[in-house]
């Protein structure tokens with residue numbers, strides 16, 4: 285006969301020294317808790333008795349399988365292996381994370397005459413005056429600070445995961461939490477160098493039933509955790525871990541918060557990988573891409589028809605080199621599409637042609653009709669274990685293979701609203717239509733005259749290496765250092781970065797111009813102008829004022845920029861500070877190209893315009 289550990293439950297709540305750590309108790313009641321939200325996880329309330337006392341327990345979802353399998357029965361004996369004791373609303377509640385059913389003893393009648401475990405009134409008012417609902421313990425109300433009294437775990441490393449919060453429940457006010465989440469995406473390690481030092485980081489996207497969140501590890505945490513995370517695997521992540529307002533410009537995850545790993549953050553791979561959802565796809569068929577507007581994010585699945593070679597390009601925005609690779613996908617709709625992958629996904633791509641590949645988070649562009657680009661926050665799964673993949677395989681091997689595929693190259697002209705046009709706007713229209721103020725860039729052309737060119741910082745010293753336009757710093761006389769190339773140059777090449785105020789009959793606008801446009805507007809290279817600046821400041825002012833009052837057609841891109849605190853002092857423009865972060869946002873109008881006016885063409889346009897007024 286099993287020995288039931290009489291008095292053990294009381295000892296747990298009193299944390300009596302020398303108590304039985306893994307007591308044997310009897311199950312006297314099992315009740316399913318009606319979930320308030322149908323989407324919520326299945327929960328059970330179970331009453332355990334040690335023959336002297338009985339106590340209500342909440343079963344962690346990880347232990348639900350004991351009920352599903354029928355092993356945990358009313359009347360049965362079991363051993364508590366992992367649990368945590370809590371006082372909730374004047375009740376003692378045990379959260380049970382792990383137990384072992386002792387089915388060999390069968391179902392017994394209720395043993396002894398157990399009494400409920402009473403909460404000592406003093407103890408209750410002292411330490412737990414709050415009204416924590418039972419739901420709060422499961423994370424729905426995470427603002428309550430929970431004070432566990434005593435806990436026991438099977439092994440120190442896989443210690444209690446009783447306080448499993450849904451990702452949705454995390455906030456900067458959450459203390460002591462654990463999430464159980466699937467890593468749906470892991471970034472490459474990124475490094476940075478600036479005048480404050482250098483560092484590295486990586487981030488992961490985490491998913492559970494309630495939602496998604498992004499987590500980032502810097503420096504030491506990058507070293508410690510990068511190899512631990514694998515895309516597709518499930519992890520327990522336990523605080524301390526910083527929860528802060530999300531920087532949404534770096535992520536397309538729909539969560540107001542994001543996590544930053546700290547030194548003490550615990551990350552463990554879960555033994556049970558099953559009860560956390562897989563990546564969810566909402567596929568768009570390849571033929572349907574023609575009706576998707578550019579810059580939308582979609583999911584796509586197809587047979588990998590062709591894998592291109594990797595090539596390296598220099599990012600125009602960050603001036604950093606990265607790898608790209610072009611893939612061709614086909615599906616049952618008889619269409620093919622090109623999809624570009626970047627960075628490590630490109631360089632270490634090893635999925636053989638004719639495999640099924642599913643992509644989550646690809647951006648639609650109208651380049652070459654319709655093409656796709658995997659976002660850094662997106663993910664790729666080869667041969668996913670989903671029905672769609674089997675359908676595609678079946679189709680492909682039963683004739684799909686030998687079909688001829690249409691591309692989207694010939695549909696450009698039929699797509700409405702999807703092609704890039706750079707409509708002519710007046711300055712007031714640019715402002716009234718709030719171009720560039722949404723997430724995506726806007727493109728426009730404007731005919732305007734230069735009023736003023738800012739003399740301060742009209743150029744910057746750049747690296748001499750071909751293709752590298754990065755700013756260099758003079759570390760010693762005649763030693764100009766490029767961090768990216770890891771190289772010193774005897775002199776820099778100056779490149780324009782002009783701020784130009786332009787106007788038309790409706791208003792004024794500040795435009796930024798890079799080197800090519802700068803040369804056009806000034807009529808000489810930045811190197812030449814810099815030399816003049818150093819020898820004859822008066823002449824510099826004359827040259828800049830000569831460039832004034834000239835009219836150009838500017839092709840522009842309007843986009844929201846986000847500046848961190850440290851960069852704020854360099855801003856000279858009116859900027860709006862967002863209410864909850866130390867970032868400021870403003871729209872930058874970047875000139876892509878400037879062309880001199882063709883007076884004949886301009887006159888014809890004007891004549892056509894005047895005719896519309898029906899003036900004889």
Ligand SMILES: [Zn+2]
Nearest residue numbers: 747752766769
């Ligand atoms: Zn360089």
